[in-house]
Amino acid sequence: MTVEAEKAVEDKRGGIASLLRNWLDGRSDAASVGTTALMLVALILLFYSVNERFISMRNIVILLNQSAAYIILGVGMTLVIAIKGIDLSIGAIVAVCGMVLGVLLVSNDFPVWVAISAAIAAGAVCGAVNAFCIANLRVPALVTTLGTMVLFRGVAYVVLEDNILFRYPEQLLWFARGRIFGFAPAVYIAAIAVIFGFVLLNHTRFGKHVIAVGGNAEAARLSGINIRRVQFLVFTLMGVASSFAAIIWVARLNSTQASVALGVEFHTIALVVLGGTSLFGGKGLIVGSLLGALILSVLENGLAITGISSFVQQTLIGLIFITVVALRTLQARGASLADEPM
Amino acid sequence: MSNASSGDFLTAVRTRLDAAPESALLLPTLFLLLLMILIFSFTADQFLSLSVLRNVLTQTSIYIILGVGLTIVLTSGEIDISIGSIIGLGAMILGISVVNLGFPIGIGLLATLLVGVLCGLMNGFLTAVVRVPSIIVTLGALTFFRGLAYLLGGGTVMIGFPPFLVWIGSGTFIGVPVPVWLALIAVIFGQLFLKSTRTGQHIIAVGGNAEAARLAGINIRFSKILAFVIMGALAAVASIIMVARLDAAQSVMGAGIELQVLAAVVLGGTSLFGGRGVILGSVLGALILSILQTGLLLSGVVQFWQLVAVGALLIAVVALRISYEPSEVQS
Amino acid sequence: MPSGMQTGADRRATRADAGTPVLEARNIHKNFGGVRALEDVSFHLNKGEILGIVGDNGAGKSTLIKTVTGAYRKTSGEIWLDGKHVEVENTRKARELGIETVYQASGLVEVMDAPSNLFLGREMTRSNWLGNALGFINRRKMRVETVELLKMLNIEVRNLAAPVRNLSGGQQQSVAVGRAAYWQGKIIILDEPANNIGVDQQRAVLELVERVRDTQGVSFILISHNMDHIFNLADRVLVMRNGRTVGNLRIADTSRAEVVGLITGATIT
Ligand SMILES: Nc1ncnc2c1ncn2[C@@H]1O[C@H](COP(=O)(O)OP(=O)(O)OP(=O)(O)O)[C@@H](O)[C@H]1O
Ligand SMILES: [Mg+2]
Numbered sequence: 001m002t003v004e005a006e007k008a009v010e011d012k013r014g015g016i017a018s019l020l021r022n023w024l025d026g027r028s029d030a031a032s033v034g035t036t037a038l039m040l041v042a043l044i045l046l047f048y049s050v051n052e053r054f055i056s057m058r059n060i061v062i063l064l065n066q067s068a069a070y071i072i073l074g075v076g077m078t079l080v081i082a083i084k085g086i087d088l089s090i091g092a093i094v095a096v097c098g099m100v101l102g103v104l105l106v107s108n109d110f111p112v113w114v115a116i117s118a119a120i121a122a123g124a125v126c127g128a129v130n131a132f133c134i135a136n137l138r139v140p141a142l143v144t145t146l147g148t149m150v151l152f153r154g155v156a157y158v159v160l161e162d163n164i165l166f167r168y169p170e171q172l173l174w175f176a177r178g179r180i181f182g183f184a185p186a187v188y189i190a191a192i193a194v195i196f197g198f199v200l201l202n203h204t205r206f207g208k209h210v211i212a213v214g215g216n217a218e219a220a221r222l223s224g225i226n227i228r229r230v231q232f233l234v235f236t237l238m239g240v241a242s243s244f245a246a247i248i249w250v251a252r253l254n255s256t257q258a259s260v261a262l263g264v265e266f267h268t269i270a271l272v273v274l275g276g277t278s279l280f281g282g283k284g285l286i287v288g289s290l291l292g293a294l295i296l297s298v299l300e301n302g303l304a305i306t307g308i309s310s311f312v313q314q315t316l317i318g319l320i321f322i323t324v325v326a327l328r329t330l331q332a333r334g335a336s337l338a339d340e341p342m
Numbered sequence: 343m344s345n346a347s348s349g350d351f352l353t354a355v356r357t358r359l360d361a362a363p364e365s366a367l368l369l370p371t372l373f374l375l376l377l378m379i380l381i382f383s384f385t386a387d388q389f390l391s392l393s394v395l396r397n398v399l400t401q402t403s404i405y406i407i408l409g410v411g412l413t414i415v416l417t418s419g420e421i422d423i424s425i426g427s428i429i430g431l432g433a434m435i436l437g438i439s440v441v442n443l444g445f446p447i448g449i450g451l452l453a454t455l456l457v458g459v460l461c462g463l464m465n466g467f468l469t470a471v472v473r474v475p476s477i478i479v480t481l482g483a484l485t486f487f488r489g490l491a492y493l494l495g496g497g498t499v500m501i502g503f504p505p506f507l508v509w510i511g512s513g514t515f516i517g518v519p520v521p522v523w524l525a526l527i528a529v530i531f532g533q534l535f536l537k538s539t540r541t542g543q544h545i546i547a548v549g550g551n552a553e554a555a556r557l558a559g560i561n562i563r564f565s566k567i568l569a570f571v572i573m574g575a576l577a578a579v580a581s582i583i584m585v586a587r588l589d590a591a592q593s594v595m596g597a598g599i600e601l602q603v604l605a606a607v608v609l610g611g612t613s614l615f616g617g618r619g620v621i622l623g624s625v626l627g628a629l630i631l632s633i634l635q636t637g638l639l640l641s642g643v644v645q646f647w648q649l650v651a652v653g654a655l656l657i658a659v660v661a662l663r664i665s666y667e668p669s670e671v672q673s
Numbered sequence: 674m675p676s677g678m679q680t681g682a683d684r685r686a687t688r689a690d691a692g693t694p695v696l697e698a699r700n701i702h703k704n705f706g707g708v709r710a711l712e713d714v715s716f717h718l719n720k721g722e723i724l725g726i727v728g729d730n731g732a733g734k735s736t737l738i739k740t741v742t743g744a745y746r747k748t749s750g751e752i753w754l755d756g757k758h759v760e761v762e763n764t765r766k767a768r769e770l771g772i773e774t775v776y777q778a779s780g781l782v783e784v785m786d787a788p789s790n791l792f793l794g795r796e797m798t799r800s801n802w803l804g805n806a807l808g809f810i811n812r813r814k815m816r817v818e819t820v821e822l823l824k825m826l827n828i829e830v831r832n833l834a835a836p837v838r839n840l841s842g843g844q845q846q847s848v849a850v851g852r853a854a855y856w857q858g859k860i861i862i863l864d865e866p867a868n869n870i871g872v873d874q875q876r877a878v879l880e881l882v883e884r885v886r887d888t889q890g891v892s893f894i895l896i897s898h899n900m901d902h903i904f905n906l907a908d909r910v911l912v913m914r915n916g917r918t919v920g921n922l923r924i925a926d927t928s929r930a931e932v933v934g935l936i937t938g939a940t941i942t
Contacts, residue, residue, distance in 0.1 A: 543789065
């Protein structure tokens with residue numbers, strides 16, 4: 001008789017259907033992460049069927065080592081996108097940190113720990129420059145980081161010019177070439193970054209603030225959250241994450257040049273979106289980003305094993321990215337699309 | 343007390359600025375331009391020479407043509423950072439059709455324009471219909487189009503274009519370089535389109551308040567897609583001029599140009615949040631940018647510092663604009 | 674026969690009982706995903722009538738008029754105009770059919786000036802071939818028309834070239850209502866036109882509504898939370914609760930207490 005009773009009946013009938021719809025809608029985080037995991041498994045099986053060596057201990061070690069830098073950048077970018085920001089300057093920050101390492105370790109003979117500390121400090125400073133422009137000067141994140149992307153890269157070029165610095169000390173190379181229980185130290189650093197990011201986002205007050213700022217900045221402000229502080233910390237953290245990525249990068253390549261990590265911002269944003277983090281803010285899936293980073297590495301590694309040229313790789317990755325983002329957006333907005341005729 | 347009254351004064355100034363017609367917006371940009379010319383005429387000897395001026399103008403034409411397109415896209419409330427890659431792809435289409443396959447130049451030019459339009463169509467469709475934020479769409483397109491350019495041309499340099507194309511790049515018409523004519527046409531088109539046609543008016547409305555525009559019966563999808571298509575076509579024109587100037591086509595062409603163009607447009611007073619596009623401002627911004635680059639070069643500054651200068655200038659200008667114009671601050 | 678001798682109540686009663694309704698909505702349903710915003714809502718609007726719609730926040734008033742005017746796609750239901758079944762696919766179609774709507778908030782593009790807003794989506798073009806072929810707009814004519822309209826409706830806007838963002842809330846609302854009046858729709862729908870503005874300006878907007886009805890013979894739908902406005906202006910009132918209609922009463926036959934009771938659900942129908 002009553003409205004409520006009718007609704008209850010209706011709900012029961014549509015129970016399974018609505019469950020399914022919810023799962024498809026990607027509204028629940030677990031479903032999002034599940035979809036990403038499925039994609040990863042499918043890709044691995046695909047490459048395995050092409051080349052059996054794809055699933056071998058040797059290749060897995062290489063793959064994880066390759067993905068370490070992506071994972072660390074992905075954790076930082078997840079926080080940035082969760083507050084509805086974006087950071088296009090991370091590739092340039094990696095270049096600046098690489099430059100610091102090169103100048104201190106190759107051009108000079110500083111101890112490795114000094115160089116590493118200096119690189120991390122450089123990353124933090126770069127991040128803080130972004131953070132200052134965004135949080136204090138209120139320049140949109142997109143414009144700020146588009147500007148600093150060129151600015152930081154310019155700094156690296158001014159110092160390094162077109163030189164390539166190589167022959168790094170063994171202690172630095174250890175990060176990518178050493179082995180702890182069979183895996184490179186870089187992999188453990190990435191694991192720590194994931195745990196850190198996960199706990200920070202899901203189990204601390206700061207994480208709640210991050211979600212609140214990204215979800216509805218005005219409501220967050222009214223409930224007493226210091227938006228600028230949240231923005232400042234997140235973008236500075238992104239800078240620090242970039243410096244760790246730089247250390248691993250340099251250690252793996254045993255070289256630095258000003259053009260290192262060109263375009264890595266695209267790959268990082270791509271992997272975060274692949275992982276299911278919403279581009280509209282207010283949601284961050286660290287585990288999803290981890291899976292996204294693995295997908296990206298599997299793609300790169302797998303395509304390389306099948307012998308496809310790097311040109312095709314770039315095109316394919318761009319195409320896959322666009323398709324996945326489009327599908328995810330369609331899912332999330334399916335309902336409202338139907339509601340508003342043009 | 344004095345604090346309050348100065349606050350009132352500031353508010354009054356802001357309200358005035360807000361209500362000011364666009365000509366007032368152009369003044370600070372014009373001032374910056376003159377200042378820059380003045381400085382460089384002291385620091386660089388040959389700065390005011392005719393040949394330098396001509397070079398600056400030709401370089402600026404490319405910025406202006408792209409700037410007109412980006413102004414329209416920003417006015418519609420979106421952004422396009424894939425333009426550099428559209429240029430690279432366009433250059434490859436032109437090179438392959440004319441140099442490798444030996445088609446007549448007319449067909450090559452048409453094919454290049456068509457590809458530019460298709461690129462814009464793709465960006466516009468994904469942004470307006472699928473509704474992925476345009477920054478993400480065009481970030482993906484940036485990689486995708488560039489990948490296609492490399493796929494088509496590899497790392498090779500294609501040379502041997504017919505004289506007509508060379509004329510487009512370095513010829514003159516009534517004593518004025520052809521690229522400058524093309525830029526002029528683009529500016530007149532952009533100004534008339536945005537300010538005086540219904541469609542242009544709809545683009546402004548969509549960028550200003552998409553929901554109000556929709557409720558007033560304006561087709562948001564069409565307006566946004568059209569903005570991206572115009573951008574794509576103009577990027578193709580820019581790629582034609584670039585190839586023509588160098589008399590060579592290469593996959594890397596146009597890499598990184600989106601930043602310069604965005605800087606020029608924002609310098610000119612176009613809002614980053616849509617609803618206000620100042621075509622003439624973008625022209626001034628483009629002039630400022632290429633004068634800055636040429637001036638630094640002629641003053642003997644290491645080339646790499648240009649990157650630093652452009653990046654810093656972009657952030658500084660936007661920061662200034664945001665602190666003085668209420669309309670730039672979003673909730 | 675319009676006659677000055679009739680009492681207000683008589684006139685209202687006549688309007689509320691007129692023949693074929695100009696607008697009729699039958700069994701409208703609207704779901705947003707799993708949320709049911711409207712369930713089986715029907716109403717009609719007679720010629721020259723002012724129909725009030727009241728209901729608590731979230732009752733579905735705005736959704737109802739957005740669904741009727743094509744701003745939302747309806748889940749099911751029918752719209753009839755002057756006794757004919759019509760499909761209102763989008764807001765453009767609604768305007769072509771003579772329904773002008775002032776939606777709750779976001780009706781104006783704040784960065785554009787008053788003339789541009791008045792003609793939003795229906796800009797005047799030059800009469801020469803340029804205007805016809807390329808859609809060149811005629812700014813001067815739009816400006817002149819705006820000045821005339823504002824004068825006629827007693828709306829004061831000093832700087833016509835300023836973006837409407839610089840106008841006061843009441844002035845903005847007046848421009849929005851004026852836009853609906855300008856296009857001479859047969860039906861004008863107003864969603865909380867007196868919201869967020871001062872008492873003086875509220876009165877100005879409501880007087881404007883009466884003036885337009887009396888001079889142009891337009892039918893109105895007026896959504897409001899203000900019982901005074903409804904009881905001073907409306908001929909009939911539709912009461913909504915939880916996406917359903919719970920009352921459809923002639924103002925002459927009801928009382929504020931009854932309407933408020935229906936809104937809150939205190940009375941059982
Ligand atoms: N676009 C939408 N998507 C999902 N739900 C919506 C949408 N628009 C409205 N609703 C829901 O429909 C219901 C009715 O909302 P509506 O705006 O029609 O209320 P209203 O009666 O106009 O209230 P108010 O007096 O506050 O304006 C609410 O529960 C609202 O949350
Ligand atoms: Mg409402």
